[in-house]
Amino acid sequence: MARKKKVSMQDIADRLNISKNAVSLALQDKRGVSEEMRYRILQTARELGYGAYAEKAAVGGNVLVLVPERIMGYQDNDHFRFYHDMIWGLEKSIRKRGLSAVIVPIAVEMEKGLQLPRHCEEIDYIGILLFGIAEKEYARIVWERDVPLVMIDSYHRELPCPVVATAxxxxxxxxxxxxxxxxxxxxxxxxxxxxxxxxxxxxxxxxxxxxxxxxxxxxxxxxxxxxxxxxxxxxxxxxxxxxxxxxxxxxxxxxxxxxxxxxxxxxxxxxxxxxxxxxxxxxxxxxxxxxxxxxxxxxEKERMCEAAAEMLLSLKGAPSREMLRMYIPPTLVVRGSVRRIKDWDWQ
Known part of the structure; x- marks a missing residue:
């Protein structure tokens, strides 16, 4: 049986059409590459199975998924339908990487009182995923904890942290x-x-x-x-x-x-x-x-969940203070709510 070829930094560089030196800087967590390029390099290293990065998913650990309670309640059924898929999609994406998702509802009183959940102090975790529709000042106190943080779906421009959102x-x-x-x-x-x-x-x-x-x-x-x-x-x-x-x-x-x-x-x-x-x-x-x-x-909620989990892992235990943004394109779905006006032939 042919021996499987060992993945090299050059393989990663060739996949991304960048220099081997840029790959080396990103893998050693050194300056010289942007946060966006660092993320792409680390993601490619995992996909190709490069060295220790191929094993990172098996290390284990907890990821806190902070969700404002007002979007999880059945009384807000419209938001619930959308975010239910996102919440459990994140759980699936995190679990697939050998980690555990801890879903933490943030009560309205906690959000208004800028009170962090007890999980932030009582359990070990490697990072936080936060739905960006949390109030800005609440998102700020999460960001200021100085742990890896990725915001999902929406965000606050005043907080320079990584974001995964729809385009x-x-x-x-x-x-x-x-x-x-x-x-x-x-x-x-x-x-x-x-x-x-x-x-x-x-x-x-x-x-x-x-x-x-x-x-x-x-x-x-x-x-x-x-x-x-x-x-x-x-x-x-x-x-x-x-x-x-x-x-x-x-x-x-x-x-x-x-x-x-x-x-x-x-x-x-x-x-x-x-x-x-x-x-x-x-x-x-x-x-x-x-x-x-x-x-x-x-x-494309599933793609957003996958991207958020990968982005969080790419931070390698250190919070990012750069405005790293990943936008997932939505897909046009044509149904019956649009009528074609036949008297104008638009080109």
Whole structure:
């Protein structure tokens, strides 16, 4: 039987099309390569089975997964549907690497009182994964613990720590471009850009697509501010009341907003997509949608979980103070909520 070839640093360099010296610096945790390149080198070392890095997953240890309780409760069923998959996807990705995921809910009172869970003091752990929708000051005290930290899904720009998120700008751009290809020129936007970076980036992607294609953004057809999750339905109704005329299409910051908008339009006697087309984001399925299949951007949650686990391991026990970002592209899923306008042949 042929002997398996030993993986070398040159093999890693060849895979990434970089110098062997850059690989050596990253593997020795020395200066001279960016945090992003260091992550890619360490990830490739594991994939190829290079030396001790091939065995790292078998070392064992705990990873704390901190999750704001407000997104885990059944009373917040819309967020629960999305984050349930993410939470257990992270558990699977961490377990696959020979580690143990400790899922720690953060109660609202703890979050407001800036109180860390007892796990931070009572058990040993090699790093923390934190859902970035935690309040900024709470995320800050986690970041200041000086342990490896990766934020997931959303983040706070003031905290220079590693992040794995959806490519929101590019995904939103693709969604709006799909509406434009279908003949729509009057396209509105609804999303809570003031609350999360994900919706802020989706607003930017919408704006970029409109501008790139020479279309004017009607400020009256845009809703970017929200007082909070439980106000969304009322805010959409108030927003629609202020419109003199409806655009032919809307891009929404998530599927929950998209379905709430569709329901509100129906109560006003407007058909979706016959009179107003809608595209959402996340790819959540709702039983109460009246049979409407929502065209959406599917968040690739499994890939995000894998990337977050790998990124945390790549920190090698030392926290990163650089803005390392990894964006996972979403996928356009075409369903029945978009109507093609046949009298405009967009190229």
């Amino acid at each position: 929101n700008i590019e995904g939103a751009y693709e969604a709006v471009a799909a509406l434009i290809r279908s003949g729509h020129r009057e396209i509105g936007f609804i999303g809570s850009a003031n609350l999360t970076t994900s919706h802020e980036e989706r607003w930017l992607g919408y704006w970029s697509a409109m501008r790139q294609h020479g279309l004017a953004v009607n400020a009256r057809a845009v809703l970017t501010d929200s007082a909070g999750f439980y106000n969304t339905e009322r805010e959409i109704a108030h927003f629609l009341n202020g419109l003199e005329a409806y655009p032919t299409a809307f891009f929404c910051g998530n599927d929950r907003i998209a379905y709430l908008l569709a329901n509100e339009l129906r109560t006003r006697g407007l058909g979706v997509p016959e009179e107003v087309s809608i595209i959402g984001f996340d790819d959540l399925q709702y039983e109460e949608n009246g049979g409407l299949g929502m065209t959406t951007m599917r968040v």
